[in-house]
Amino acid sequence: MPALQELVEGRIDFKGQKKTDDIVRVVLITSTVLSFVVGFTLSSLKITLSTFALCTVALSLVVLPPWPMFNKHPVKWVPSQEHSPKSKG
Amino acid sequence: MHSIYARVNGVSGLWSTCIMVLLAAVALSSFLFNADPKGDLDIVSLKVFHSKTRRYPFRNEEISFVKFNISTDFTPLFNWNTKQLFVYLEAEYTNAQGVNNTVILWDRIVRRKEQAKIDVVQKDKYRLRDLSGSFRDVLPAQYSLKYNVMPYVGVLSYGEAARTLEPIDFPEAKDSVS
Numbered sequence: 001m002p003a004l005q006e007l008v009e010g011r012i013d014f015k016g017q018k019k020t021d022d023i024v025r026v027v028l029i030t031s032t033v034l035s036f037v038v039g040f041t042l043s044s045l046k047i048t049l050s051t052f053a054l055c056t057v058a059l060s061l062v063v064l065p066p067w068p069m070f071n072k073h074p075v076k077w078v079p080s081q082e083h084s085p086k087s088k089g
Numbered sequence: 090m091h092s093i094y095a096r097v098n099g100v101s102g103l104w105s106t107c108i109m110v111l112l113a114a115v116a117l118s119s120f121l122f123n124a125d126p127k128g129d130l131d132i133v134s135l136k137v138f139h140s141k142t143r144r145y146p147f148r149n150e151e152i153s154f155v156k157f158n159i160s161t162d163f164t165p166l167f168n169w170n171t172k173q174l175f176v177y178l179e180a181e182y183t184n185a186q187g188v189n190n191t192v193i194l195w196d197r198i199v200r201r202k203e204q205a206k207i208d209v210v211q212k213d214k215y216r217l218r219d220l221s222g223s224f225r226d227v228l229p230a231q232y233s234l235k236y237n238v239m240p241y242v243g244v245l246s247y248g249e250a251a252r253t254l255e256p257i258d259f260p261e262a263k264d265s266v267s
Contacts, residue, residue, distance in 0.1 A: 010093035017090040024100050032107040036114050043169045045115065045241055052111060056104065064096055 016070025020063045027062075031055030115170055116243030122168040128161025130178075130234045130251035133210065137224050137262045143216075150222040151262045155180070155194055155213045159234060161250050163205040166238055174199040175237040176207065180217055182230035182256075192217055194232075229256035 012020070031052055039048025090096050133156040142148045163174055177196035183189050194213035199205050219227060234251040 008093070010096075011091055020090055020096060021099070024103060028100075028103050028107045032111050036111055039115075039169065040118065045169050048111070048115065052108065060100070063100065064093055066093070 010064070010066040012066050012070035013072075013074050015073040019070060024059065024063055027055065027059045031059075112242045116240070119168070119170045119240050119243045119246075122170075124165035124168075125248065126161060126163050126165050126236075126250055128159065128207075128234065128251045130161075130232060130253060131158040132156070132232055132253060132257055133158050135257060135260065137260055139262050139264055142222075148222075150218060151224050153217040153224060153259060155217060155232075156210070157195070157213075157232065158210045159251070160208045161206075161234065163199060163207065163236065163250070164202055166236070167202040167205060170240045170243060172200075172239050172241045174205065175239060176250075177235055177237075178213075179233050179235060180230045181233065183228045184219060184221065185226035185228075190219070224259040224262065227259055229258045231256050 035048045035051035035055070038051055039045060090099055135153065135155050137151050137153045139149060140152050142150045157178060159178070161176075163176065166174055175196065175198055178194045180192045180194055181189065192215075194215055194217055195211065196214065197207070199207075232253045233249055235247065235249045238246045238248070
């Protein structure tokens with residue numbers, strides 16, 4: 001059950017989140033410009049929308065699943081300490 | 090962006106903005122294409138007959154039948170953002186009370202560039218009748234061929250491709266049997 005939960009959640013660490021954020025921004029803006037230019041020169045609206053759709057599908061395959069490249073910098077937790085009576089006094 | 094759901098949420102925000110900008114750019118690109126095709130329009134024959142009104146068959150009215158010859162090439166209007174072209178033939182006349190009437194006699198929807206050359210001799214699709222029921226006191230009519238460009242994304246645009254040079258008089262109404 002926890003395995004299924006992890007699979008559905010798809011957690012990635014913070015550096016990986018920043019990387020996905022950058023990838024998404026660059027790819028979406030480039031694909032908008034690229035699909036407009038390609039469709040305009042080839043004079044076909046179908047080509048514009050299909051290049052954009054293909055770029056979206058490719059982007060979601062790269063960004064949505066929790067690939068190992070996004071999990072290269074796991075969070076380093078401070079080691080847990082025993083509760084000592086000294087901290088009270 | 091910590092979970093798949095959060096990533097989908099974040100990506101969809103920028104994605105929807107991008108697609109709206111893309112469609113706006115496509116709509117604006119229509120303004121770069123300024124085609125103004127002109128053609129020929131001739132009225133071959135114009136006859137006026139007495140007949141019954143369609144809805145109330147006991148009432149008489151005069152109906153005018155127009156045969157026309159259109160020869161126009163609309164291909165310059167087809168750019169990447171043209172979905173279809175609505176071509177229509179209009180009769181414009183002023184009646185005795187000074188009211189301007191415009192009646193569409195024939196229309197055609199052109200969906201592809203290959204179908205854009207129109208070269209027909211046809212009779213009207215829709216009846217030409219005056220609201221008063223008679224063409225006796227009506228001033229001569231001008232006929233014009235107009236078009237409406239319908240884009241995939243963007244604003245509709247209208248234009249006129251041909252016009253008869255002089256106004257044409259309506260002849261006396263005859264009985265259709267003769």
